Amino acid sequence: MTTALGPAEEAVVDAGDGWRRLSPRMLAVHPVMELRRLIFPLVAVLIGLRNDDGGDGGWWALGIGGIGIALGFLRYFTTSFRITPVYVQVRRGLFRRRTLTVPRDRIRTVDVTSNVLHRIFGLARVTVGTGQTDKKNDGVKLDGLSAAAAENLHRELLHRPAVEPIPGVDPATRSQPAEAASETLLAALHPAWIRYGPFTLSGLVTIGVLFGIGSRLVNESHIDLAKISVVHDSIDYLRDRPLPVAILLVAAAVVVFTAIASTVGYVLAFWNFRLSRHSSGTLHVRRGLLTARNTTIEERRLRGVELSEPLLLRAVRGARVLAIATGLRVGRGADRGGSVLLPPAPRAVAADVAGTVIGDAGPLAVALTRHGARAGLRRFTRAATVSTILILIVLAFVLLAGARWWAFWTALTLLPLGALLALDRARSLGHALTADWLVSRHGSLVRRRYVLRTDAVIGWNMTTSLFQRRVGLTTLVATTAGGRQRYSILDVPDAEAIRVARAAVPGLLEQFLAD
Amino acid sequence: MHRVSPRALWYWVAKAAVLWVVLLVPQVIWWFADSDGAGLPHLIIGVAWLVLAAVHLAVMPQWRYRVHRWEATDTAVYTQTGWLSQERRIAPISRVQTVDSERGPIEQLFKLANVTVTTASAAGPIKIDGLAAKDADQLVADLTTRVGRTTGDAT
Numbered sequence: 001m002t003t004a005l006g007p008a009e010e011a012v013v014d015a016g017d018g019w020r021r022l023s024p025r026m027l028a029v030h031p032v033m034e035l036r037r038l039i040f041p042l043v044a045v046l047i048g049l050r051n052d053d054g055g056d057g058g059w060w061a062l063g064i065g066g067i068g069i070a071l072g073f074l075r076y077f078t079t080s081f082r083i084t085p086v087y088v089q090v091r092r093g094l095f096r097r098r099t100l101t102v103p104r105d106r107i108r109t110v111d112v113t114s115n116v117l118h119r120i121f122g123l124a125r126v127t128v129g130t131g132q133t134d135k136k137n138d139g140v141k142l143d144g145l146s147a148a149a150a151e152n153l154h155r156e157l158l159h160r161p162a163v164e165p166i167p168g169v170d171p172a173t174r175s176q177p178a179e180a181a182s183e184t185l186l187a188a189l190h191p192a193w194i195r196y197g198p199f200t201l202s203g204l205v206t207i208g209v210l211f212g213i214g215s216r217l218v219n220e221s222h223i224d225l226a227k228i229s230v231v232h233d234s235i236d237y238l239r240d241r242p243l244p245v246a247i248l249l250v251a252a253a254v255v256v257f258t259a260i261a262s263t264v265g266y267v268l269a270f271w272n273f274r275l276s277r278h279s280s281g282t283l284h285v286r287r288g289l290l291t292a293r294n295t296t297i298e299e300r301r302l303r304g305v306e307l308s309e310p311l312l313l314r315a316v317r318g319a320r321v322l323a324i325a326t327g328l329r330v331g332r333g334a335d336r337g338g339s340v341l342l343p344p345a346p347r348a349v350a351a352d353v354a355g356t357v358i359g360d361a362g363p364l365a366v367a368l369t370r371h372g373a374r375a376g377l378r379r380f381t382r383a384a385t386v387s388t389i390l391i392l393i394v395l396a397f398v399l400l401a402g403a404r405w406w407a408f409w410t411a412l413t414l415l416p417l418g419a420l421l422a423l424d425r426a427r428s429l430g431h432a433l434t435a436d437w438l439v440s441r442h443g444s445l446v447r448r449r450y451v452l453r454t455d456a457v458i459g460w461n462m463t464t465s466l467f468q469r470r471v472g473l474t475t476l477v478a479t480t481a482g483g484r485q486r487y488s489i490l491d492v493p494d495a496e497a498i499r500v501a502r503a504a505v506p507g508l509l510e511q512f513l514a515d
Numbered sequence: 516m517h518r519v520s521p522r523a524l525w526y527w528v529a530k531a532a533v534l535w536v537v538l539l540v541p542q543v544i545w546w547f548a549d550s551d552g553a554g555l556p557h558l559i560i561g562v563a564w565l566v567l568a569a570v571h572l573a574v575m576p577q578w579r580y581r582v583h584r585w586e587a588t589d590t591a592v593y594t595q596t597g598w599l600s601q602e603r604r605i606a607p608i609s610r611v612q613t614v615d616s617e618r619g620p621i622e623q624l625f626k627l628a629n630v631t632v633t634t635a636s637a638a639g640p641i642k643i644d645g646l647a648a649k650d651a652d653q654l655v656a657d658l659t660t661r662v663g664r665t666t667g668d669a670t
Contacts, residue, residue: 326635459606459639466599479606479639486638501605508607512516512586512593 018082019091025121026144031072032117033143038068040216081142083156088128090140102128102140108301108326110157112150112294119292124150128157158282158296182279187342187353189273189287194266196344199312202269203261207254270343275353283323283357285340301325303456303482304437305341305354307364307449314447319350323357324452324483339483354451363437363451368430374471375491376426383418383425390414421445431489431500438478438504440489450487454504456480462497476501516584522625523583523645527576529621535568574598585643587658592632594641604641609665610634614658616651630654 035042042061074094081090088107090100109129118124124147128140145153238246271289278284283302285295304324313319321342342353355361394411397403424444432439438457441449461477468474474497477488489500502509542564546557578598585594592611595603615631622628628651632641646654 458610458634458636459604459641461638462603464601469601477638479634479636481635485636505607508591508605511588511591512605513603 018084019080020082021080022076022142022144023121023123023146023149024076025123025146026076027073029072029117029121029123029144030075031069034068034072034075035065038064043217076144079142081140083153088140088157090142100140104157107157108298110154110296112154112296113291114147115291118144119290122147124294126150126153154294154296158280158298183284184277184279185274186277186283186356187273187275187345187349189270189343190345193270193343193345194263196313196316196318197263197266198259199310199316199318200262200266200344201258201310201312202265203258203263206261206265207258266343273343275341275357283341287340287343297323297325301482302358303480304450304452305358306451306483307350307354309347309447311445311447313344317347318344319347320344321350321354321357322483324450324456324480324487326482358437358451358453360434360437362434363432363439364449366432366434366439368432368439368441369496371429371431371473371491372493374493375429375473378467378471378473378491379422379425379429380419383422384415387414387418429490431492433500433503438487438500440487442488442490452478452480452487456482457505460501460505460509461486462501478504516586519580519583519585519643519645520627520647520650521580522627522647524576524580526621526625526627526645527579528572529624531572531575532568533621535564535571539564583645585646587654587661589661592641592658594643596642596644604639606632606634606639606641608658608661609667611658611662611665614655614662616655618648628652630658632658 042064075092078094079090079092081088083089083104086104088102088104092098092100107128111127111129112124113127114124123144126140126142126145128142142150142153238249241249268289268291270287272292273287274284276284276286277299278296281299283297283299285293285297287293302323302325306322306324307319308322309319320340322339323341325339341357342350345353351364352361355364391408391411391414394403394408398405398408421444425442428442428444428447430441433454436454438452438454439449440452441447457478457480459479461479463475463477464473468491472494473491474494475488475490476492476497477486479486489497492500498509498513542557542560575598579596582598582601583594583596585592587593589608591605591607593603593605595601611632612635613631613633615633616628617631618628626648627645628648630643630646630651632643633639643651643654
């Protein structure tokens with residue numbers, strides 16, 4: 001049995017008016033979107049048609065395309081939405097009519113996106129985030145409002161006159177009507193920041209995606225890669241070189257391509273970036289060259305910030321800032337999800353912006369308490385264990401499967417590399433507790449400093465493995481409703497873990513752990 | 516601080532036994548598929564299976580029973596679970612979203628139930644395993660009334 005304890009959320013089924021439609025211009029966009037989803041079967045069928053000379057491949061392509069276009073049209077006619085003072089409702093589906101109802105006070109974020117196609121027709125997509133932790137449910141997504149309507153909806157949903165007190169906002173500014181609200185610019189893209197582009201490695205993702213698309217096309221259309229002259233010639237060229245030279249050449253090509261792709265990716269994602277604070281208690285992030293993205297985060301949903309420094313970016317003294325807010329899940333990569341508060345930028349700027357966003361520069365600058373030699377040693381033993389296992393696997397291949405010995409000698413370099421990584425990981429470890437903020441830092445390949453408001457901590461998990469207990473260390477995890485859901489302080493001495501947990505949330509732990 | 520029901524010992528034994536039997540299945544299939552091969556590899560893996568299963572079944576439930584604790588006060592819920600790796604979880608009542616009680620087939624066999632308390636964080640569910648069924652019902656009733664008294668959206 002499940003007992004729901006939140007406020008009642010029964011669906012209001014009201015046959016009354018107020019239902020709105022998407023923009024009719026979407027009739028031009030939806031079919032193209034559907035076609036784009038069907039692009040692989042279509043291309044495969046068309047190529048098959050060309051290779052087979054005739055057959056009924058053409059009819060298949062036409063049929064698939066026709067279904068796609070019909071589906072696109074249907075989406076316009078079957079989707080409608082309305083906004084009542086209490087709810088936002090979306091109706092969609094032809095055979096399975098669904099009405100999705102979201103209470104308005106549960107709305108955490110409003111995200112307005114328009115890709116190239118949208119922009120040609122002056123349209124936008126509005127996504128309303130409700131902070132559901134359920135990954136499958138994508139909530140309210142209205143694809144295809146006119147840009148003006150999207151802007152209106154955005155304002156309607158978030159800039160309502162505040163009915164409940166907003167922590168951190170002066171009561172005098174709160175009572176102002178939405179029209180008189182003003183906007184303060186907190187950060188804007190400086191063209192010089194694009195120099196951090198090559199160090200973001202987002203280009204690796206591009207390579208992966210291109211490789212994926214390429215291999216899928218090759219598979220579905222049965223092209224023999226070796227017959228394409230460019231591929232053929234370059235493989236031949238590499239085959240003539242000695243192996244180390246060939247590896248170096250490939251590596252250099254990957255590095256150059258990654259750097260270019262990462263820079264292009266940076267510009268595409270963050271061009272026109274602006275972070276501003278609206279006096280009605282919201283943060284706005286606007287960014288994107290081709291796909292314009294406009295994210296709004298309610299400040300009363302903001303639980304903290306995350307300063308993230310991937311290794312390469314750290315080497316050139318750069319960092320980026322993410323928001324920790326309920327309703328925003330942290331996705332993979334820099335620009336998935338709407339939680340980006342600052343693209344890769346100089347570290348000083350990042351710390352400054354993060355401090356301004358949370359209204360307290362202290363937690364970003366505060367000296368961190370170290371976790372001690374035992375915690376550092378654990379980094380080394382773990383790195384050594386992983387390297388040793390990998391080396392033994394390689395050794396097994398050499399002895400049993402007849403791999404070359406140089407593979408084993410190369411694998412041996414994992415030990416010093418692992419030690420360097422461990423050293424850096426040990427140096428990253430730290431935590432601090434200021435008046436309102438819990439700060440934790442760890443990681444090497446991506447070093448992150450989490451700054452979480454202590455009243456956003458909704459529980460503690462303290463885990464100890466057998467090895468941790470032998471040296472008296474605990475991993476303290478603060479659970480929260482936003483961002484990554486869990487923010488951990490790795491390998492702190494037991495007494496310190498209890499001290500931090502007690503001081504951050506008074507009156508909770510004392511009842512159970514009386515030491 | 517409460518211990519779980521002593522019947523939970525047998526519940527953990529039964530659960531682990533199911534796992535070990537499942538692990539036995541591929542070995543038996545392999546044995547039959549490769550009946551003409553040498554017997555030694557089968558014997559080694561079989562003995563390893565037997566030893567590991569025996570040690571696990573003998574040690575794990577006792578160890579767990581010594582570790583597992585739970586308590587629900589007016590303001591918070593606390594659990595302590597695990598054996599090799601142990602975990603303590605605390606959540607304030609004011610942040611609880613749902614209280615959920617479940618009785619799986621093996622649990623019904625031993626007249627046990629578990630209670631899961633979730634918060635708004637995906638990392639925060641607190642699961643109390645191996646409660647006597649009537650204790651579980653009582654706990655759910657208590658928690659529900661306590662949570663009902665709190666206000667706010669618990670994020």
